[in-house]
Amino acid sequence: MTLERLHPSLVHHLVNSLGWSELRPLQREAIGPVMDGCDALLLAPTAGGKTEAALFPVLSRMAAEDWSGLSIVYVCPLKALLNNLLPRLETYAGWLGRRVALWHGDVSEARRQAILRDPPDILLTTPESLESMLVSTRVDHAAWFASLRAVVVDEVHAFAGDDRGWHLLCVLERLTRLCGRPLQRLGLSATVGNPEELLGWFQGASDRPSAVVVPPAGGSVTADVQLDHVGSVRNAARVIAALHRGEKRLVFCDSKRLVEELGEALRALGVTVFLSHASLSADERRRSERAFAEARDCVIVSTSTLELGIDVGDLDRVIQINAPASVASFLQRLGRTGRRPGTARNCLLLALTPDDLLACAGLLLLWGRDYVEPVEAPPQPLHIIAQQILALALQEYRIGSGTWREWWNGLDLFGESAEQIADFLVTEGFLDVDGPFWFIGPEAEKRFGRRHFMELLAVFTAAPEFTVLHGRAELGKTDPSLLTASVDGPRLILLAGHTWRVTWVDWKRRRCFVEPYEGDGGRARWVAAGFGGLSFAVAQAMREVLLSADPPVRISRRAVAALADLREENRFTVDPDRTVVMRSDRDELRWWTWAGYRANATLLTTLGELADPSQRPDDLSVRLRSDLRPGDLAAVSERLVLPVVDEKALSGLKFSAALPRHLAIDTLARRLADLSGTAAVLDRPRRFIVG
Template sequence: MRDAQEWAVPVLVDADQDVIIAAATAAGKTEAAFLPILTHLLNHNDPPGSVLYISPLKALINDQWGRLSRLCEQLEIPVVGWHGDISSSKKHRFLKSSEGVLLITPESLEALFVNRGSSLAGVFQNLRYIVVDELHAFIGSERGKQLQSLMHRVELVAGRRLPRVGLSATLGDMRLAAEFLRPAGVDTVTVIESKNSNQTLQVQIRGYIQPPMSELRKTPIQSPDEDGDEDETENKATPDFAIADHLYKVLRGSNNLIFPNSRRQVEWYADQLRRRCEKDGAPNEFWPHHGSLSKDLREQAEHALKAGNQAASAICTTTLELGIDIGSIKTVVQIGPPPSVASLRQRLGRSGRRPGENAVLRAYCKESPLIDGSSLSDQLRQGLVQTIAMVRLLIRGWFEPPRAQGVHASTLVQQILSIIAQCGGASAADLWKSLIAEGAFSKVEKPDFVKLLRSLGEHELIVQDSSGLLLPGTVGERLINHYEFYSAFTSDEEFRLVCDGKALGSVPVSRPLTKDQRIIFGGRRWQVRDVDLQAKVIIVTAARGGAPPQFDGLGAMVHDTVREEMRAVLADTTPCQFIDRGAHDLLDEARKTFVSLGLGERYIIESGSKCYLISWLGDHANDALRLLLNHVGLSCDNSGLAIEIDASLSRTQAALEDVGRLDAGDLDSILANVENMLREKWDWALPESLLMKSFASISLDISTAIVFAQRQSLAKQNGVATP
């Protein structure tokens, strides 16, 4: 047995404690949890017990169903998947005889509470364990807060505390992970962290220069007419074509994962690489994979990777970052800066699984040419330096701790309505106790809770009868009965793509649609023939030419430690060993800029009528710093590394002194001019004060920004630099 599997047996087999099992991808976490869990079920089978396995993805449930079914077949322990693609007959069978392993998503579990609240006591009466797979995927999100609340509600229905088991390959801070798994009971969580990771990493980062915009404008990217030759109308000057050529050269003949930073680029690269196969008369080896594709198209890519009889590479989003079994992967490709070090670590866990194989990472960075007026972020080669910094942190074993301090009051609204639906009504005292005093929303104070209930009444989400019982209001009833209620987060409005009566998948549409418009989807090119706005359907036919659809990107907030490491990369004078000549030249340019501007000794640079503030803080603190500077009267913009300020050096320094005197808790004043605080699904129903607290807790790090301003003011008074 592997170390994590061996250590898990004594702590799990008696079903008497909470456990986190953290190990690399493919290190056998599922077996580490389920071998002792199934042993317990076999040893205590009068009456037969059950296990609630909660997963972030339907695809992961399908994958784990096959894996656990093989394990449980001879044990005569049933394994039941529960999501939208599972037949009603299989679900009813489990409800009648609730034994074995139930695999479910948070949304489907929410639907069980809302639709079958009165029968859940019987369903959960013999529940022995709650297992959460890919724990890191939940922490810090609305969905994670929903999961915390659902786990507590399961225990309330079962009438006892149940052992919670968290499985994850990527956890930056074990204590925070334990606090997430068992709020207010962190010291009772046993952490098992595998040490079996002797993987050797091979890395190359390649650097490319984007051509000037004037050169790009010479030839349009999109075909001007249906019959145009796509090879002539697409601009080959962009580095994307050079990257596609290099990928085709180095990846053919092996299984690989390619991660661009947007669904749009997934489609573009899948199309380009497939066309290169066609040009060489070779079978296609490149398959797109993202959440908007139909299940059939996603499974084509997964089957191609798993089959083993032909080389296959998937161009994908985070859909293949989690633990779906896709077999052995040779190389992981990252195009653009990784979303985070934790994400990069998770992705690399796919590579080098076989004994004696190295994990291989190829990263491709695109930078803009430097011209008069180039931004400071461009001059410091922000994307390349961030990628180098993230790889250096990865090698040192650091990755982002989960950001778990969010209030997520939006999700509290959903949980209030869900409990009212589950129980046929609830008192304010019951809601306070189950959701806040003993539940997942402990950061909400009683005055804010009272205001929240009043606001829900004003929005007709709830009403109160003569006995004081809270019931669904007119609006609440309608929303609870809609299938979108079960999700704690919002998603873009999506249109289904249909060709010859067959669904290709769905795509979020944020721009006007017109007939004859060309798009790329599923790695192929299509022409829009008709749009049914009522049914949200786009009818397409196969076509040549086209521009990729506009998907949202997958960027993530950069952590403070990553920015600190970026500063260290720029201050370093030694060559970076894992970058190519193009990246070396770009890094050399950036380091010379760093030295010439004196950024090792100062944080503020004056240029003409503007100042540039380089704090080396992460995005949560930088966003807060920009907001605070706006609050004290400065006009400024955040461009990643630098905050561009329309003021002189003396005015900027005075403003930082003003920021340093602000009270981080004075949100009414600090956020008074922020107009886009409605970020989460139910934010529209929150009272203003709770909305501000929730927004600040999720999106900003005001305290760190104020401390930074205080340090700058103190340094100015003492006449010293504060690097």
Template sequence: MLWTKTALFSMSAVFSSLHPTLQGIIAGRLGWDDLRPVQEAACQAAADGRDLLVVAGTAGGKTEAALIPVIDAVLKGGLPGVACLCLSPLKALINDQEERMLEICTPAGLSVAKWHGDVGKGERSWSGGDPPHILLTTPESLEVILLDRSLRPDLAHLRFVVVDEVHAFAADLRGVQIRCLLDRLDRLAGRPLQRIGLSATVGNPGEILAWLSGPGREAGLVASPVRPGKKQFSFSLAVGKEEQAAAVAGLVAGKRALVFVRSRSEAEGLATALKGRVDRLSVHHSSLSAAVRREAEASLSVPSSCVICTSTLELGIDIGGLDLVVQVGPPTSVSSFLQRLGRTGRRGGAARMAFVLGSDLDLLLAAGAIEAAARREVEPLRPPSLPYTVFVQQLFLALIGAGRLPRRSLLTSLLSSPVLAGIAPDDAGAIVDHLLATTHLAADGPFLMPGPAAEKDFSRSHWSALLSVFSTGAAFRALTPEGEEVGDLDARFVAGGVGTVCTLGGRRWRIIALDPGHRIATVVGEGGGSRASDRRPFWSGSGAPMSPVIARSVQGILARGRSSLPLAKREQAAVRGIATEIGAGIPAEGFLVTECSEGIFVLSCHGGRLNRLLASLLAQALGDGPKVRASDLCLLVEGVTGPDPAGEVYDALCAIRTRPAASIALALPLPDPADWKFGPLLPLPLFARMVAADVHDCDALAEALAAAPVHTGEETISGASSPDFP
């Protein structure tokens, strides 16, 4: 059911129905004379006890839309214990939300507490004291609370669970963990808790609402109409690190700005290049300590301050009056682009984003993202369908909490969660049998319990390895001799040894000692400016591939030969130049096969993930000899030696398009199970099935290939190069 501002009551009627104390806080503390439409609609829908998904633009009042009906219910009902649990994807977001919630809750006599890894142990427990009315935490920290027998009973009084930035969870294994947690909280409370999801960017809100709520429950979508606002974009071409740094320095001078880059390593590199060029320069990414990140966040309250960041500052932190967002390189998804754009323009002014791009191809990708956003095309989210690894995690957590459980009732309980419904009982049984064979489980008659292998692998630090569905990697904590934490360094990076000088948080540090047993790198500050011998730190993990939504938008631009954006003449000429270089007859959809000087060029605007899989299938189809390289927008086939190389590639593509999903799954290489936490604990056939369903998404891949016709170019590119192929 969709609730909009045309719903049942006028705003004044909804406002007047709130508890008098809450009315006074909204009017006196917040200075509002009424509710926004999205808040009014949320109050009406929440009053019916429905699960909700609130979708509204950045700074659209989503937090208050969830908080107002929660506070109203607590004040009217005098609810004991923890009445509302707020789950968030980021610690920084929790820190920000705590301040906003305290502003409303404290005058109402309601307590708010946060619990995550950066909160001191003494502040994380209320054992023996009064639990907070509202608790803000992460999924991993909630697992800790549920395992604590002195704290868990206080969650039995829960009425509401708010999942903030739900789009950050829904499409991955962490989202599966959250859905399992929601079902466990229902069982603990003995009744369905009201679930409220919040998001600014989701391409398929109805499906995500159904995922959040589950079958047989009443649910409503609260959608705020998108208010057209003024947006300003600028584009700077900067080839090379020095030009890039100069461009960024010129853009942020005298402004309060966020600069988004693609990786932690890029953030550190750009910070080094900007040293001395920008006042009040800070760095923010996930490998920095909590203190360093908080300092960076606080710096944005000061005029003429700049923070270089990754996606850690992309979500709903209320940064305030930013003057500018700088995007270095093109965004990889429309959702990410909208989140970053929404960091600015929050006080009634225009949202301003400046792109610093390394090539004309980057300009084309940026234009594709903006055009797709203007058409309100956002990436749909697809939750995993065979999350075997989360099943293993939840199985062990259940056993750790209870000590031992009957096999039949344990599996029945786990598989009753709708998010695990795709796992067949026979598959669950096969996993248990495999864990018994590896001694990760032990059996005592009908009872299961953790086995010796599980004790060895997971039991350290009170079984903390079971709390997360993702591996944290073999990072070394960078500590000063005084014990101050600076951040984390990748184990491969510190292999460079003692004496290495690197940047972390924009500052130079020298590694003076390494303790591999405790994974500690002792560092001291290194004065002076950067030197050629300094090493830029790197971390494991690759960046996100270009989304199919942006890639399709780019193909539309190429087919037209121009962007629909009001670009400058030079920028439109750059777009036309790429289209001309590819050749005539670029189709609006499907593949284009043509020859170029390096081999056979295949325009395949399907995004990085699909193109990498297609490259593997095409290499197999062509046999030994030819090599296939993939990028976000195209493939390059080298070494085809037959009389008609383009025709051979064309025929191979046509044959691949007819392959069913099962055949594609068998043909694709199987990744290393060790790349997945709990992956090595799965029987190999089930691991392969999980990869085919949720990593390669072979059903969707087969469907996309079948729907994409194969075209040949009307003209051969004689002597030309493939356009900016990496």
């Protein structure tokens, strides 16, 4: 092993306690940059040893440079992932006589006070908990973070893809200012399409030396991937129940409702099944994950909660219902298998409908070409600026009206718009003014002040849900529409894979009480967040599948037959060299762009009066005005127009009330837009079939 720079005690335990004869490629390559104090992005597939690649050299730095006090913060996107990592990190730190502590929303107040009295060397936490420490009156944040030297961010690609990433960057800049020194930033990520750009984003305002660390390319990793078309949830359950008996199977679904429905269907077939999704109670999820880890012949059905590396034991199979959201997500899920010597990575994709089959085939076509989406932070996070200004006012009690921007060290986010947002916060009473200082104002107290400003610390909007209780045991949460809809007979809900009868609803406290129900018929529902829809890349790949491209996977006979039917049905909607404008039997003039939801939303507004004004965007086409002539599209302006945003959507943008209305609407419009995809559609020749 090339271990000369690692601490001798750590090397001793790697060899004698873990029995390692060598490090993995990423772990070897990371030693130099991390020990030299560089910021780094460490890239490897699931189970590629990223945690050790960061921790072994940074622990060695800690020992060599005699760091004391709270020196390293290790940030994860999920509390369950932190819980899972704690024993491993305690072992590694313990080899050098160092200590690790855990701090997140489920940690008791007594335990937090004990941690504050006797700080650990490494703290495992979330961005929201970091923010809560900064604003808490019970934490002397200047003293608490005074010794901080390095920050490790696990699953950094998951942060970068949404507003939690912007929030994390802002919090890291405030920590840097508190410490009075640059913090080494180490990001751990699955494979992404744009690692250099991701590292540049992760560094924020820092200009420290940096490195992307990727394991040297080795032999190709074999994967057994199959695609099948099953037609319904019940049929999917029958396939899962019949295949791979005696093995441990992890099934991914991309909605909580589908998790519940499939779980119920599997139980009806006598399968030992466990469920995991964010609306189940933490206790219920832990019970499922623990039982699954200890069992053999069983299935766990999950949303993406089990995608990010939480250990559920040694898996035999991964099964995916319909297409995951991205190729990157598929790679994460595929990587949950093949960890035992002599086993290969595997995944069986089960498509419920023909449209789902086409989406699966398109995504697998991209995967077969080694395509991975670039990770791009959401544009124009102006609402995060408003949140950060208010959080800083809580942290410092008062902030200078001319100096507040210094807390983010010149981060590009805090440009000209930040001044406009700050002025709005003052004008609208979110901030009070006393001479050259600003304080938290009455409007901020009114909107965000409940429960010690907890609403201000999370940057995502949670849908209103009712807590479901069986006696004193919390089962999880459900959408309130299930409790208000008209029903004949008992009101039945589906949760944790079982049907329950609602016995009483406490509307004031948002709680409902249930009892077991013999039989099925329960319903599951949760409101989906975000815009959704297919990406430009996946929609284009689906078009290629219809033009006869097959993904490099095993395809079942019924999937082959269904794809043949899809190609026949869509033979006029695709063309090898052009997009197609076609008049349908209902006299609709439809432009088949195969461009994805965001590009089509942008195209609709760019077309203006040439588009049918009554439609909503979809993934594959836009409806044109029925009297349009072929030459009319040639006049479309090259100046793209941002999509129109329904003002009702502002409720899904956290802190939109703390922004001038035009800035809030513009933020949403830029996030809905796909300007490059729309430009690509407009640049292509068009074929008109209008007879």
